[in-house]
Amino acid sequence: MNSPNPTASAGQPPSTTLDQAIQSDALDCVMCGICVPHCPTFSLTHNEADGPRGRISLLLGISQGELPPDADVSRHLDTCLTCRACETVCPSGVAYGRLIDNGRTRLAQESAPATHPRGEAWFWRLLRDQLLTRRRRLGMAWQVYRGMQRLGLGGMARRLAGPMGRALPRQLSHATPPQASTQEPKSYRGRVGLFMGCTGAAMNAPAVAAARAAITAFGYQPVIPRDQICCGAMHAHSGEPEAAARQRERNAAAFKAAGVDEIIVVGTACSAELAALPASHGLTIREITEWLLEREPAEWPRLARLDHRVALHTPCSQRNHLAQPDVSRRLLEAIPGLELLEIDGNARCCGAAGMHVLLYPEQAERLREPKLASIKQLAPDLVVSANVGCATHLAAGAKLVVKQPVELLAESIAAASR
Known part of the structure; x- marks a missing residue:
């Protein structure tokens, strides 16, 4: 970092x-x-x-x-x-x-001239600050889109969304995320904070639910502070480092007030951004996949076999920012029955890149094309990516089921507990 x-x-x-x-x-x-x-x-x-x-x-x-x-x-x-x-x-x-x-x-x-091809800079700042980084607002907008797609009006919703519509996934799962157990353990090994990110109530809600289930199944109590906000990544990469630092500090205060000193993050980009918190806070930041792999063998719950062919996508934030190129593969290899398939050109960016997919959609789509072609050739049951932006971008280009690694782990745990 x-x-x-x-x-x-x-x-x-x-x-x-x-x-x-x-x-x-x-x-x-x-x-x-x-x-x-x-x-x-x-x-x-x-x-x-x-x-x-x-x-x-x-x-x-x-x-x-x-x-x-x-x-x-x-x-x-x-x-x-x-x-x-x-x-x-x-x-x-x-x-x-x-x-x-x-x-x-x-x-x-320097107030350099705006170069965004689809609107003035003020519009994109407004979109970022008033919707994309506001968890509740984004969650409500996402529920509207889910409802329209359920009614067969997904195409209309994407057209009404204007430039943002091109970034919306064509296919959504309406299934209830798996719960490993409805019974709370008698005692916990410890308490850990769970960072949801801006998308935790929207496109990343299934992964957050899976993370909660997995953390509980491993014997830990997930704590989700209500006051957590955007990690700051969108501002950090848009020339506003002070705003990003303020967001990181607010998150640190929220988790410290909740009495936890270990923060588990659902998403690689948020994890990379929160890792910039000063060491003086005494907080440990772990992306959920990394944290799960650090558990001792005795902490692992029983896992059921999942007979899925899985195309594995490795996000740049995981490969390059966090320097953890193999953690998703290692977690998936722990689940019996999975057949892991490698997407060609996995080391090259898919084009999502935070706000880039909205600001430069044509370039983002050109970067995505080779990956979609490789996925089509592999014909997997589903695609796995540890970054919600990448997952959404891939699903916007084709009718794909895209999940995070923790979702498959939670599915395996839930199946074993039945």
Whole structure:
């Protein structure tokens, strides 16, 4: 995890501090180009400015006052997915994720021209701040969509949603999430906090329910503070690090007030963002899949056989941000009967990338096409992804059943308890 964005030192304007931070990271790059073929956006345009080496050059030019942050420059930086595939192959260890976040903050300070092809920047900020990062509001909107799809009006709902409609899944499961047991254990091994994220009452509700069931089956009491809010990732990657830090701090306060010091996160992107909390809080952050794999053998409940053919998708936030490329596979391998299938190009971003799927839907869909083609060829019973954004994006491109790993584990536990 890259360190947080810098704050202005006493007597220095914010832009000066940011320029120094940008230059420090950018000058670590030796311009070797090893990263370029690993960049998903470069693979689409073959434009040097749409790859990490080109973007680093642009940021260096802006920070040194040699390049104006005009609309064209802003677009090249804004279309970066922050997948950080470049970091995994960089021989110089360039902190590209921190660099691009600082660059976007610098552009925001300059009021760089909006480059979003589907509306003004104010509209997308309003959408992000008043809907996408508000759990209850998003949950209500999601229930409306579920209801319309249940009535066979899903296509109409996607058209009415405008630009957002392209990001909505074509197929939803209306089944009740499995519950491992309705009987509370006589005693718990411990209490852990459960972070739901913005989507916990909407598209990620089945995974949250499965996580609660799994945590309980392992003998722990899941605690869900009502005051938890968005993790801050959308703001962090939109040039608003102070807003992201405030959200992380509010979440830390909510969980500490609930009397827990271990936070289990349902979703890899949220887990990566909350990991930026200062160590002084004394909080341990674990993504649910990682936490489950850390349990001792004696803590594991009985698991029933599941005869599913599963296509496994590995999100960038899991592979690159958390550096845990194999945790989903390891958890699924613990479930008897599953046949795991590898999606071609799993190391390349699917195009969801937070707000990117809404701001640049055409690019997001082009990045998704190879994965959907591979999934179609594999013909699995379902797809598994540990990131709700990736799962929703994949399901928006085809009629797929997409679940998180913990959902299959909860299903296996529930079947074994019957």
